[in-house]
Amino acid sequence: MSATDAPPNPWFSWDYVERNADDIQRALGQHVSLTVQAVVLALVVALPLAGVAHLRPRLAGPVVGTAGVLYTIPSLALFALLAPYTGIGRTTVLIGLVLYALLVLVRNVLVGLAGVDPAVTDAARGMGYGRVRMLLQVELPQALPSVVAGVRVATVTTVALVTVGVVVGYGGLGQLMFRGFRSDYHAEIMTATVLCVLLALVADLLVVLVGRLLMPWRAWRVDRAVA
């Protein structure tokens, strides 16, 4: 900006995008696959965990507490703690992402389960539902709005968090940001940032749509999560 003889260093450059399409695509693909895997894995772990904690309320405190402590540990520190054991690369990033998404999901599932109308569970009990069947067929469907809200938050945070993976050399779009910073190439950073935010928005939208398909009985006037 100040030096007149410096080469132009624009923030937005279509030229850069065209010339590096392959590279960008690879980073984006890495980002997407990491996000999807992390959220799905976290959900697979979180649902049974929250279910058990709901059936045995005494476990709820320790489960949420442990998750809370894990969540307090910064991402950089977590990767630093994991990397020496799980190595540099994908596994480390994935474990970190799953752990962070887990807290959001467990909490939201638990809140959803606790918020089920007692009249509904009473009715189910009256109809002879056992505890486990009630959880699966009555309470979980009732808790879906809260679960979906949790998945939305988890997805968006995961998209943002993947970038921190650069410290172990596997950060999806974060890789581009960091390289752009290293070589002082503005367009690369900006492109990666914009893509990252767009990806978060698109993913969020997709989760909302899936949620609507799963819950056709709800009136979708205002999109408001029930917490």
Next chain:
Amino acid sequence: MDLLTEAFAWLNDPLNWSGRNGVLALTAAHLQVTLLAVLLAGLVALPAGVWLGRARRGGTLGVVVANTTRALPTLALLTLLASAGLFGNTATVLACAVFAVPPLLTNTVTGLAGVDRDVLDAARGLGMSGGRRLWLVELPLAVPLVAAGVRTAVVQVLATVPLAALVGGRSLGSVVVSGFATQRYGQVLAGGLLVAALCLVAEGLLALAQRAVTPRGVRDAARRTGSRRTRRALTAADPVPGVAAAGSRRSNGTAR
């Protein structure tokens, strides 16, 4: 196990603790950046939150702010600011301040908007002016949520500052990043432990501080109606998919 011994050897070496890039100096820098970032964010978010909360507006704004900052990766903001010419810790302070705004804003708004209208009517009936109502009634009642917001913000910033080491900021994160760069994994582990410990200790201390600043009456009332209030705190700060999940977690954690 070998790595663990290496990490403790690193931590045990007094040379790693003193000096310009020693643990003590880096911790000080870390805390200083955190303090500045939270102050900066508070300067913007607290007055705005009070105003919006009193007007019983701003729910949507809070959600929008929270959602946007959540989708924006910290690393993106840091690299953007750093390569825009704000090197070192200026970029860090600004970036972290941006991420500290949502918990402060949403919790202040919810806290003030949650004040019982009957209580306000009573205060008006006693002849209190708007300003006195704010100071003597509304703010004390909102303190638990506002304090929870501050706590979330501080811990979140403490956790974000280490990332700045990637773009040249000085903090405890530097230990981790330089460890990765030189492939000394004992040092990486030691740095990770230090950063994690700092955040956990801060979280604990702030929980105590939050208890201390909550007016006794509010605390007693909370204890009496224990579970109901917990649930309200949960709903209050929980998403509408967005309002800092962290915020709700902490306000919940303390109400318990």
